Amino acid sequence: MIELDPLDSLALTLHHAPGVQALLLGSGISRAAGIPTGWEITVDLIKRLGRARDAGDQTDWPAWYQATFDRAPSYSEILDAVAVTPAERRAVIQGYIEPVEGEEGRRPTKAHEAIAKLVAAGAIRVIVTTNFDRLLEAALRDVGVEPVVIASDDAIVGATPLVHSRCTIIKLHGDYMDARIKNTDDELETYSSEMNALLDRVLDEFGLVVCGWSGDWDTALKAAIMRTASERYPFYWMSRGDPTALGADIIAHRQGRVVRAADADTFFTRTLSKFDAIRADSPHPQSVAMTIAQGKQVCREDRTAPDWADLLAVEVDKVLSFLSGSDYPTERPTNESINTLVATLVARSEALRRLVLIGTRWGGPEAFRAVLRAIAAVANPGGNTSGFTYLISLRLLPASLCFHWAAAGAVMRGDDARLAALMHLPMPRMNGERHLAVSKLPLLALETVEWKVLDGFERARTPHSNYFHAIFATEARDVAIGSQEADEAWDTAEFWVAMEFAAIRLPEYQANKGWFWTPVGRFIWRREGMSHVERLDSVRALRSDAPALKAGLLGGTPEKAKEITDAVTEFFGKVGSGFF
Incomplete structure (x- = not known):
């Protein structure tokens, strides 16, 4: 792992x-x-003891002690010998802590x-x-x-x-x-x-x-x-x-x-x-905690839906103000500047994605609809769309994180209808075309972004999944009971993102004979929990009355689901050596 x-x-x-x-x-x-450390005090006390016994100059005082007393040097034993009473020992230690005359404090x-x-x-x-x-x-x-x-x-x-x-x-x-x-x-x-x-x-x-x-x-x-x-x-x-x-x-x-x-x-x-880098420009933790606490109170009932929508709107505006403002970097990206930007985007979007997670997991129908609107809004930052493609793509990172957090929330809720609504959420038009969230917001779908530039993940098999899972695992305490539930929710959500991405891509591939692929996550190599093979088998076994199919996932029929699963299985087989 x-x-x-x-x-x-x-x-x-x-x-x-x-x-x-x-x-x-x-x-x-x-x-x-x-x-000095305890060992350095020990050596100095041995030296004092040696001088008292006329041992002369020694190049190795611990060795002299071993030879003289036939035992290894012991800080406790030597100090007890040099200073008999507690008050005397305190005076000895004070001499090592306070500077000698002429030294600076x-x-x-x-x-x-x-x-x-x-x-x-x-x-x-x-x-x-x-x-x-x-x-x-x-x-x-x-x-x-x-x-x-x-x-x-x-x-x-x-x-x-x-x-x-x-x-x-x-x-x-x-x-x-x-x-x-x-x-x-x-x-x-x-x-x-x-x-x-x-x-x-x-x-x-x-x-x-x-x-x-x-x-x-x-x-x-x-x-x-x-x-x-x-x-x-x-x-x-x-x-x-x-x-x-x-x-x-x-x-x-x-x-x-x-x-x-x-x-x-x-x-x-x-x-x-x-x-400091992680919390760069992020709100104070107590401020985030208060926002999350208020969100938990107002997301559950439709009568408080306006308050919930206001909470989301404030956090969306905070994220968009950075994405479309003059503080967003424009200079040629380097590995260091990319790491800094990712940390900044993570910090600035913390409250929003945590609200999205709560609203998807616990919120009522109106609250969830507001969640979808918030994701769509933050996926359309506006502002300057020219410049380095890496920086342009990373402007979608806050929306991508909200998308993944919401997917995990739907998984924990056991709500395939919400999962399908999230996957099929229409995105703002890009280059004149309209796409679904599942096609544009998975972390691996952010164009030109190479996640191996993340510090410490240069050799990771799924650096994007590992990096953001660690953040999710902490924030999932808002809705999950224990780390195991959070881990399973993350892996299951990424699996369903991969499957539904494939469901959208497969017809395009079949029509144009282009390249078929789907975004993988750590679920593909992890040994804990359900393996990816078992997950694929469970999809093949879906019947027509399965909630996922009735919600419109995987084409809506067992036949379509099997066709998609076979294509994903073949793809996993081709790329498997890079993960297993």
Whole structure:
């Protein structure tokens, strides 16, 4: 199965589902600020211990420790030996966090700054960290966010609930200015019942993005992650190379995805960059959420049809104003500019296509008729029709997405009449000819558009389907119960689009002996759910009283349906090597 690049997937999740991902940050996040990692502190403490024992200069202090004490270096053991009491250990750690005399103060890293901007944008609300420093708090205050900081059990009691806090930082091991910080193996073996309850809630109710933490230490944190197996939201693990064995166990347990990056700065700045590109010119998530909530209320009954039509009209106007306005690009397209334009069109049409999905799935007859009018309207952007054909074709992308979203909504509704009405929706005249929506709006029917230019999908078998399915899967939460229903709706809708496209094209092919083809989607190669062969067989088995045929799909008769299915089967056989 072809999947989105993990970083693209993460950026999409942060945009389309703001606040559902929590961060788990380890010492690697603060390395660029001059604060050493746990291993670097370990080596320095070994050096101090060696100097105290008159060990002289050593080129490999960990090797000296191994030879001297006949055991591998342990941060906990060495710190416990160097500093006996918690207060003394706190003083040792403070020396590594605060700059020495003459040095500039520690400043937040690029990673801290990127995280702060994601928080300010509402994409992140909960941060769990094993770090003692206050660089994250400083970065957040620089962007005007005052976080709720929980660094001890007593802070849990009076803390603002997670759902009501703009940002909550949970410092599992404490703050470096508090003598209660946790450092040794004994201290990290377990958390208090209060901290465990809070951590369990975060790990169950939120997705997780892990960065700068190896999984090799912190026994209590590992245990908490392993005892929660929530698949409610995704799990991402940033890694420079291959994760450690313990890290790999955690990733496998949470069915996580590894994101490769050189360091924390690179990871979070790239994430922020992609997030910003996706939301370019898009409405605020809360504004979209309010529009969708209102749509759910007014789409069901004909008495509220005017309110529903007004909602659609506003969103149609927003899309058309961009498509026909001066902001729409006209310069020669490049792969980079195409990716930017696609992301912009996706962002600008989000509210409209989500309303279309809701109206098709849940709306009454008048609401659905308004949906069809909205799709037809956005498919006729007007304005300048000259220029580069790639850019001209992409002006149909918002209408194409609405078409696919509506098809999936009709599939989830089990309404073949709505599916047929959508497929056979007359489009505005193009070059003097009138076409049906199913002939012009499938993603693969957008002329001259090569979807393999999408970043991360250059080698995908069905890049258009994979890319937009990931967006649909998130937005389908408006109407679907679970990811499996959303996946099946997308694949089934694409199959029916392919079949009805073939139904329109076959007579033209037979008359002119031209090239017969039909747009395929990921349904052609996926092994989950119904295979494309089983789907074709189910069409061949349709009887004259089948709802799909009675609705006018596939020519309306079993004979026509079989003829179309045979042609599609032959086409799939010719192109199959590119997909199977």
